[in-house]
Amino acid sequence: MSNExxxxxxxxxxxxxxxxxxxxxxxLKNKPPxxxxxxxxxxxxxxxxxxxxxxPVLEAVASALARPKAPLELLGLARLLYLSAGLIRKAHxxxxxxxxxRAAASAGALYPVEVYVVCGDIPGLDxxxxxxxxxxxxxxxxxxxxxxxNLAGALADSSPVDSAAASLILTVxxxxxxxKYRLRGYRYCYWDTGTILSNLLATASGQGLQAxxxxxxxxxxxxxxxxxxxxxxxxxxxxxxxxxxAGSEAxxxxxxxxxxAYAVDDIGGEIDYPEIREIHQASSFSLKADVVAWGxxxxxxxxxxxxxxxxxxxxxxxxxxVPTDGGSLGxxxxxxxxxxxxxxxxxxxxKFSQVLTAATTPVAADFLSQGQPSxxxxxxxxxxxxxxxxxxxxxxxxxxGLETLMLGGLRHEAGHLCFEQALGADASAVFYxxxxxxxxxxxxxxxxxxxxxxxxxxxxxxxxxxxxTLGLGASGMTFYDDDVTEFFSPHATGKSLMFLVALGxxxxxxxxxxxxxxVGILLDSLARGAGKPES
Numbered sequence: 105m106s107n108e109x110x111x112x113x114x115x116x117x118x119x120x121x122x123x124x125x126x127x128x129x130x131x132l133k134n135k136p137p138x139x140x141x142x143x144x145x146x147x148x149x150x151x152x153x154x155x156x157x158x159x160p161v162l163e164a165v166a167s168a169l170a171r172p173k174a175p176l177e178l179l180g181l182a183r184l185l186y187l188s189a190g191l192i193r194k195a196h197x198x199x200x201x202x203x204x205x206r207a208a209a210s211a212g213a214l215y216p217v218e219v220y221v222v223c224g225d226i227p228g229l230d231x232x233x234x235x236x237x238x239x240x241x242x243x244x245x246x247x248x249x250x251x252x253x254n255l256a257g258a259l260a261d262s263s264p265v266d267s268a269a270a271s272l273i274l275t276v277x278x279x280x281x282x283x284k285y286r287l288r289g290y291r292y293c294y295w296d297t298g299t300i301l302s303n304l305l306a307t308a309s310g311q312g313l314q315a316x317x318x319x320x321x322x323x324x325x326x327x328x329x330x331x332x333x334x335x336x337x338x339x340x341x342x343x344x345x346x347x348x349x350a351g352s353e354a355x356x357x358x359x360x361x362x363x364x365a366y367a368v369d370d371i372g373g374e375i376d377y378p379e380i381r382e383i384h385q386a387s388s389f390s391l392k393a394d395v396v397a398w399g400x401x402x403x404x405x406x407x408x409x410x411x412x413x414x415x416x417x418x419x420x421x422x423x424x425x426v427p428t429d430g431g432s433l434g435x436x437x438x439x440x441x442x443x444x445x446x447x448x449x450x451x452x453x454x455k456f457s458q459v460l461t462a463a464t465t466p467v468a469a470d471f472l473s474q475g476q477p478s479x480x481x482x483x484x485x486x487x488x489x490x491x492x493x494x495x496x497x498x499x500x501x502x503x504x505g506l507e508t509l510m511l512g513g514l515r516h517e518a519g520h521l522c523f524e525q526a527l528g529a530d531a532s533a534v535f536y537x538x539x540x541x542x543x544x545x546x547x548x549x550x551x552x553x554x555x556x557x558x559x560x561x562x563x564x565x566x567x568x569x570x571x572x573t574l575g576l577g578a579s580g581m582t583f584y585d586d587d588v589t590e591f592f593s594p595h596a597t598g599k600s601l602m603f604l605v606a607l608g609x610x611x612x613x614x615x616x617x618x619x620x621x622x623v624g625i626l627l628d629s630l631a632r633g634a635g636k637p638e639s
Contacts, residue, residue, distance in 0.1 A: 134373030136280045138204060138215050139239050140337075142366055148229060148243045150182040155190075156434035157183060159310035161573035162458060164433045165302070165566050166465040167309050174312035176269040176346045178228040181221070182241075183311065184272070184345070187437050188304035189219045191238040206238065207437050208299040209568055209580060211292040216280040217300055218337065220330050223270035224250045224355065233329060246331060246363060253355035258325040259318060259342065260392075260399030260470075266354040268344035273326060274300065277337045278380050288582070290380045291557055295580065295603055297340055298561015302569065303437055305468060305562070308345060310433050317469040317562075318342040319555055320398035323388040331363030335381055338388075340554065387550040394549075401547055402473050416505030417492070419457040431573030440568055443577030444616050446530035446608040450488040455574045456533060459607060460484075463535075463566035464501045471548065471555040477501040479544055479556050480537045480563065481599065483509075483592045485518045488532035488608060498595055509595055516621040521588050522581045522604065526619030531579075531606035536588060537563055538599040560602035567605040577610030 157164075164170045174180070186192075186207065193205045206215055219236040221243060223229065231250040234243035255271060256262035265271050274297050281289035281296070301317055308315035319341055326339040389395050466477040484497040484506070495511040515529040521536075522528025537560040544552040564580050571578040581604060588601040 142244045146245045155183050155186045158432045161433050161436045162462045164306040164310040166462040168468045170309040171312035187307045208303050210296045216277045218275045220273040222255045250355045253357040258322040260396045264344040272343045274341040275339045294557035295561035299565030302562045302565025313346050418505045420454045436572045440572045443579040443610045444614045445611040447611040449609050450490045451532045453491040456489045459570040462570050483536040486533045520621040520623035526617045532608035534606045536604045564603045564605045580605045
């Protein structure tokens with residue numbers, strides 16, 4: 105019998121309070137594994153040769169189809185999986201031990217995203233439903249037979265899936281991110297899905313494969329197809345690959361056997377965050393009418409760049425059309441990494457322009473209709489861009505340049521907004537992808553929140569790729585939400601920051617440096633005061 109068993113009811117409340125208010129940083133004992141694994145199922149190794157893709161990065165990122173149309177083959181599927189969600193290298197670090205690096209950036213290197221394949225017969229791969237294993241670079245078969253019709257039935261428009269040789273389904277494992285980031289981890293799941301999609305859509309474009317991110321579907325039907333425990337892991341995006349083929353017929357809907365849900369990171373000590381389940385359930389579709397309405401929804405009116413502060417500063421991309429560069433997409437993905445320290449050196453305005461314009465090119469997604477280039481508005485703090493005065497700016501994909509909001513050096517402000525991190529202060533520029541959630545959810549409902557977070561992750565992932573190919577570094581960070589809105593207001597009044605990415609030259613000593621902004625110091629001083637600071 106424990107000592108607690110001898111306590112009366114009048115003191116149990118105190119112990120419960122004490123337990124719930126303990127502080128800790130990270131509990132390594134309940135860290136979830138990086139990979140989902142299946143036991144006793146058929147495994148198909150994927151081709152491991154010729155997975156690089158020698159196409160220009162900016163062209164692939166900025167174009168929905170950068171190469172002539174081509175059919176999907178097994179090698180092409182392997183390349184898509186490897187360059188978007190694959191394990192690209194390992195390293196052994198003195199303290200951390202073995203560290204795995206994946207193709208796309210992930211908050212805290214937690215990799216909460218899983219990828220599944222639903223396909224018809226592809227030479228070398230039978231029709232079925234598969235789980236992609238990055239560690240073994242293989243596919244694990246969950247179901248046999250052509251079940252594209254079952255997946256298509258969960259969408260508003262079945263034709264993209266019916267006619268595609270294969271569709272990828274991206275899911276998120278909530279606990280894998282919440283383990284470190286708690287409730288905020290739900291946001292990070294979408295950012296990480298977005299960075300994978302940035303690689304995936306660019307790789308598809310570079311191979312001549314049509315691809316689109318579809319976020320409107322019947323959640324339960326897709327989760328059941330994959331055999332998921334939707335309280336722990338759930339589908340967030342469907343990506344059909346390739347266009348219609350001549351003489352192809354729409355696959356029929358098959359009767360499905362119940363697929364037992366495999367335990368997801370089933371280890372002791374998992375903490376339940378009911379708010380994550382609640383927001384995901386609130387944004388889920390259970391009625392086909394909701395899916396159809398989502399697919400037919402028109403986004404908020406695209407913003408128009410005002411010119412009250414004078415003429416707009418045009419971008420410099422080396423001429424009209426798609427920006428050019430000399431690096432390959434495969435090389436950028438395989439060599440890319442998050443910058444830990446920026447050198448306080450200025451970057452050319454032309455490189456700044458190429459990254460910004462390519463990254464904000466409209467995404468091929470079902471939540472963006474014609475005439476609606478983005479759900480997001482891009483705000484910028486520039487402190488080291490040649491030919492661009494230090495200050496804050498607004499750039500909209502509906503406009504053709506930068507609108508000046510405030511002039512002057514803003515390194516301390518940028519560092520503070522980036523959660524008191526030196527990366528924000530030292531960067532040449534920081535891109536803030538913001539959304540008017542009120543307008544978005546008035547049109548799309550709660551599911552619009554998923555779309556806004558996802559698009560921000562895609563744009564952030566594009567910044568990573570474009571920066572690397574131009575010899576620059578990039579790093580995504582967390583932030584002080586309301587402080588960002590206040591800083592860019594009145595222009596950003598009513599908008600919320602979805603994601604930010606810093607851009608600049610990586611320092612030779614690429615290690616995190618201590619930082620404390622004068623903004624943070626001032627706020628701490630005011631907090632110790634006896635009176636309430638004037639607003």
